[in-house]
Amino acid sequence: MADVLPLVEARLRTALGEPDARAAVTFLGTDRVEVLRFTEEDVVRYATLGMSAHPMNDPTAMVADPVKGPRAELVLSVRRGVADTDKALRPLAVLAASPQVEGVVVAPGGSLDVGEPLWPGAPFTSVLVGEPGGLVEDLELDDPLDPVRFLPLLPMTPNEAAWKRVHGAQALQERWLARGTDLRDPLRRPVALD
Template sequence: MSESVVDTVVAHLRGAIGAEPQRASVTFLGVEPIDVLRFVDTAEGGDEVVFASAGCARHPMTDPSDLAADPVRGPRAEVVVRMRSRGELAGLHTAIAVLAAAPAVEGVILGADALVDLSEPLWTGSSCTAVVLEPDAIPDCPLPAPMSPVEFLRAVPITANEAAWVRLRGVDELRRAWREAGIDVADPHRVAVDPSV
């Protein structure tokens, strides 16, 4: 059943994005593999690259302290990262797999506005070490009842200083600062903002 969920998610992503992905598999000790799909914008002049996990939604996310957790019902999600780059962004697929494995490894429940700190660069040379999550434009992927549909959460890379601000003031203040500064959060070379200014 869990692999059919992964296959359904991959097919849904292909249809929603309209392209064939490159696919890499990342394995963690004691956890089923997480696949990371990389979709490249092939339109002339296009530079968006969409990364998406496939494997986080194998099982519903549950509170690890809940000894009677339902193995079928419950929220399911996959992680999406959207960047404007033709560069390699080496290591980003591993960071995405770490995020997607967090529910199974650490009992984290991924959801909108959550802050997840990886404490290391998301890709080689990046100043971003954490992400904030928000609903992605990809529509939910339906699964057979009684399973919940799979939600796609966009993971927006942020710096350690921006993560500290989120902890103090909340993610909405950070988003406000981005808007006011005209920040493109999909630019891998963007500057960090200081929302206190």
């Protein structure tokens, strides 16, 4: 079976250009996860590379399937030059390793929490997982492998995360849209939730 990571990196380069930096993190008992940085004029994007090496499996399954199951990588987009967002590399690697470490299946509408600011001074400790297919198209793999989906991450403040748990991901996204929230602003204030 072919290694999917070179194909994933090629898809990221096709969609986002050449990365201008990369960092690797290895957690005890997990495979290495890299985070690639892609810089445009006023936006910097961070994409994980390594999460899709293995399929994500239902944590309640008796045996993990080594072939079938969803595969994904994470993409975070923020405004450039406003905050020290390069410090988000380790938290992003932690989130990408969560399927291996915690046995979670990362999917659109879900929340991921790192328990600390995503970067110094960030008002966000968690992210909402967005729908794939916008920025980076899914990467189809040979049968029987599931495609790799590139999931955008939308930073949430603790209050937004709590509100999302009660009202749902769709309601929070509608609130952001109705209020004109700039989700790429690394220092944005929480959206009004009243």
